[in-house]
Amino acid sequence: MNFPSKLIESAVDELAKLPGIGRKTALRLVLHLLKSEAEETTDLANALTKMRNDITYCQYCHNISDTEVCSICANPLRDQTALCVVSDIRDVIAIENTAQYKGLYHVLGGVISPIEGIGPSDLNITSLIERIPGSEVKEVILAISPTMEGDTTSFYITRKLRELGIKITTIARGVPVGGELEYTDEITLGRSIVERTSYNKL
Template sequence: MDFPSKLIQSAVDELAKLPGIGRKTALRLVLHLLKAETEETNDLAAALTKMRQDITYCQYCHNISDTDICSICANPLRDQSSLCVVSDIRDVIAIENTGQYKGLYHVLGGVISPIEGIGPSDLNISSLLERLPNSEVKEVILAISPTMEGDTTSFYITRKLREFGVKITSIARGVPVGGELEYTDEITLGRSIVERTNYNKL
């Protein structure tokens, strides 16, 4: 695609580097910015630059944060005895949005994936092991996606955590709420029977 302007060309090129944005979408965004107030473009550019420059990661849980210690770790009202291990910052946001969890987090920064060359040492696992002895954590909840890489990571962490004598649990795998039994794949349906919930305890 040839553009009548080098300025447009370079703006489209930069936008098209973002995931899921092709050159046609990038051009649409650029033409939108051209039609909108100059302020909108400046605000966008400033927010992105400031975000990238000033963002830090919590030194305890590796969650994104504006300060050295994130608002979750710094909150004394959070349950200090539960630690939820997730692979990504997005998972923290997703779990926070459920409103069902009041404990702490630990962000691994990925999952073990030999194909992509990601080993245990590339993840925030050692800091998890260092963090546990000095904490009040009694239960570690593994909230890692049930893919092959995710399950490998959960298994690896489970083995490493055994010596600490903490309770290790995993988020439940089963039929999604609103899902139909007959359309659920066999492995999920199988696990949902094996790991069935005891309603007497409710």
């Protein structure tokens, strides 16, 4: 695609580096910005730059935060006995949005993946093991995606935590709400039957 302006071209090039945005979409976004008030572009550019430069990570849970200790870790009303281990910041947002969990978090920053060259030392596992002794944590909930890499990571963490003598749980596997039985894979369906719950618990 040829552009009549180098300015447009470089804006399109930069936008098209973002995941899931091709050059056609990038051009659409650029032309939208051109039609809108100049202020809108300035606000967008400032918000992105400020976010990227000023963001910090919580020194306890490694979640993104505006302060040294994030709002979850700093909140005394949260259940200090439960610690939910997730691989990504997005998982914290997803679990928080369920409003079903009131404990603390620990963000690993990925999963163990030998193919991508990610080993245990590249993840926030040491800080996880170090924060538990001396804390009130009684239960560690492993909320890691049940993929090959996720399961490896869960297994590794379980082995490391075993000697601390705390309860280790994992999120339930089963048929998703709204899911159809016939389209559920056999492993999920199998687990869902084995780990069936009493009807009045639902």
